[in-house]
Amino acid sequence: MNTTQPRAILCRGLTKTYPGKPPVEAVRGVDLEILAGECFGVLGPNGAGKTTTIEILEGLLEATTGEVEILGMNWRQDADRIRQRIGVSLQETELSERLTVLETLTLFRSFYPKGITPQEAMGRVSLEEKANSWVKKLSGGQKQRLAVATALVGEPDLIFLDEPTTGLDPSSRRQLWEIIQGFTGQGRTVLLTTHYMDEAERLCDRVAIFDQGKIIALGTPRELIRTLGAEHVVEFSVDDAQVPQLEKVLEQLNPAGGVERTEGIFRLRVDQLHIVLPELLKRVAAAGLNLTSLTTRAASLEDVFVKITGRKFDSSDAPPAPSRSRRRR
Ligand SMILES: Nc1ncnc2c1ncn2[C@@H]1O[C@H](COP(=O)(O)OP(=O)(O)OP(=O)(O)O)[C@@H](O)[C@H]1O
Ligand SMILES: [Mg+2]
Known part of the structure; x- marks a missing residue:
């Protein structure tokens, strides 16, 4: 980690307890510092608190306690300015089904003062042929790629991608890796979550392994594997x-x-x-x-998880994530 680089994300002492009977302590004290230009991966089993953490950083959820700084700003004072400089692709995106791909990207482009054209955004995720198709008619993987394109269209300095490659075919996955590498190559920052350890090993400069609302390991994939x-x-x-x-x-x-x-x-x-x-x-x-x-x-990052927790890391064993629909912006 080159500490002369500006900081893209900082959070300290982050906690989130969802009220209920009983309350769920989804995030239990997370500290993170992510530098500009990093591709940072958040890993961990279902329910580890990844989406909750990322949605707090995105300004969609309020933390129970803790401090968050995004591109040197905070959500309380600078929400509009932060929004203009970040792109977000949620784990479960609810895009309007009655818009076409082109209309969706035109809409998202209108949220930003600058950006690439909707056509260019479609090109980056190979959806040009679907420009005039309704969102409703897209396959799961195509919807996912459209969600990523909505995060790219404003040419943000920082993008949050929650499981961007889940359900993608191998060639779409590789294509998305290239987009991410091109993005960080320009000094921009990516925070992504993934269940694919191979993906994290290839793509991420650093990763944090989450378990039960805490970070249990943090470092470059190589460093973590070397600890074995x-x-x-x-x-x-x-x-x-x-x-x-x-x-x-x-x-x-x-x-x-x-x-x-x-x-x-x-x-x-x-x-x-x-x-x-x-x-x-x-x-x-x-x-x-x-x-x-x-x-x-x-040896892989999965072994690091097994060594630390004594449990197998196999997300397919766990129940699917709770379905939540949330309107974007
Ligand atoms: N809106 C909510 N209300 C109550 N509990 C919630 C809510 N959202 C998430 N949780 C709980 O918080 C915990 C963390 O969930 P979160 O979605 O952050 O996990 P995750 O690491 O993203 O998991 P996955 O890999 O399945 O996406 C889980 O126990 C989940 O059931
Ligand atoms: Mg999640």
């Missing part, structure tokens, strides 16, 4: 009946990175795969055990 102390992950399993014997084998093997077990899968983190893997297989065979699965892969 090992480059490779070996995962394997045996039939339930053989688990006690396998545990004994692993105890004797005593790998440097330790052994973890989540949901029947044993996991070793190792640096020297070429030494540890043959040794593991030799000892498993000598004990008369049969592996029912064995995979190896490069």
